Amino acid sequence: MGKADDSLELADGASVKDAWAQVSSDDLPNNTLIAVNMEYTDISHVLNEGDEVAFFPPVTGG
Amino acid sequence: MKVVVQVENFDPWVEMKNYQDANIPAGKHGGSVTFIGSMRDFNEGVDGIASMYLDHYPGMTEKHLERVCQEALDRWDVMDAFVIHRVGDIQPDEAIVLVGVWSEHRSAAFDACRFIINDLKHRAPFWKKETRPEGEHWVEKNTQDDQATNSGS
Numbered sequence: 001m002g003k004a005d006d007s008l009e010l011a012d013g014a015s016v017k018d019a020w021a022q023v024s025s026d027d028l029p030n031n032t033l034i035a036v037n038m039e040y041t042d043i044s045h046v047l048n049e050g051d052e053v054a055f056f057p058p059v060t061g062g
Numbered sequence: 063m064k065v066v067v068q069v070e071n072f073d074p075w076v077e078m079k080n081y082q083d084a085n086i087p088a089g090k091h092g093g094s095v096t097f098i099g100s101m102r103d104f105n106e107g108v109d110g111i112a113s114m115y116l117d118h119y120p121g122m123t124e125k126h127l128e129r130v131c132q133e134a135l136d137r138w139d140v141m142d143a144f145v146i147h148r149v150g151d152i153q154p155d156e157a158i159v160l161v162g163v164w165s166e167h168r169s170a171a172f173d174a175c176r177f178i179i180n181d182l183k184h185r186a187p188f189w190k191k192e193t194r195p196e197g198e199h200w201v202e203k204n205t206q207d208d209q210a211t212n213s214g215s
Contacts, residue, residue: 033187038122040185054119060201061116061147061161061188062099062179 017043019053022057031058063135063143065127067118069150072162074098082143086164087103091141093168095175097161103154105192105201112193114152119187125148130181140165143178147188180210 009023016036020028020043028043035054036045047053064081078096085118086094096133103111131143144162151156165171183204 035122035187038119043129049093049142054122056119056187057200058181058203059187059191060190060204061118061186061202062183 014047015043016041016045016047017052019047020055028055029057033057033058063131064145065124065131066146067120067124067127067149068146071148071152071156072146072160074146074157077160078144078148078162081162082164085142085144090166091164092166093166093171094162094164095171097159097175097179098157099159099179100157101152101154101169108192108194110195110209111154112195113154114193115191116149116152116158117189117191118147118149123187126186127182130178130185134163134178138165138170138174138176139167140170140174143174145178145182147182147186149188149199176207176210180207183207 016034033056034041037052073117127145134143141164146160148158161175163171163175192199
């Protein structure tokens with residue numbers, strides 16, 4: 001996706017999956033990590049107003 | 063417990079001593095285990111890596127590291143845990159990460175230190191970009207620790 005951040009308008013009850021669909025027409029790559037409000041979660045997580053959703057690749061720290 | 067994410071280079075031995083002097087009661091710990099991760103000038107069969115840039119997710123990275131340190135303190139009989147992790151530009155031979163754990167007996171400190179560094183390497187949101195002879199390269203995955211117990215990942 002290559003974006004640092006963006007604001008999305010989503011329907012009530014929308015999930016992380018719906019948020020991804022709004023920013024990309026590609027399937028979410030299998031190894032993508034997902035966080036909502038800086039906590040790891042999965043694609044079925046239901047979002048609330050103001051939530052911060054992050055999609056990122058496998059981590060390589062340490 | 064303390065977690066620091068910083069741009070500045072640091073001396074891990076000085077940091078361990080300073081943290082111990084300030085936070086670990088004298089005469090109460092029987093062992094400390096220290097893991098120091100340093101930058102190599104080679105990786106994945108490529109030599110001559112000139113430098114590295116470490117990106118992170120400000121806020122989540124610190125929160126994640128604090129959670130894993132707390133989990134280690136809850137799970138093993140350890141007295142304290144201390145983590146420093148660099149971000150930004152790093153040169154070969156510089157320390158990238160320090161994990162220090164103190165306990166009454168060695169076993170708990172070894173186990174907790176290994177748990178923290180393994181979770182950090184596989185779950186904490188950091189990303190390495192190397193400057194290789196042929197150009198910049200994002201590292202795609204870390205090596206696995208074959209001896210890992212339950213790293214939480």
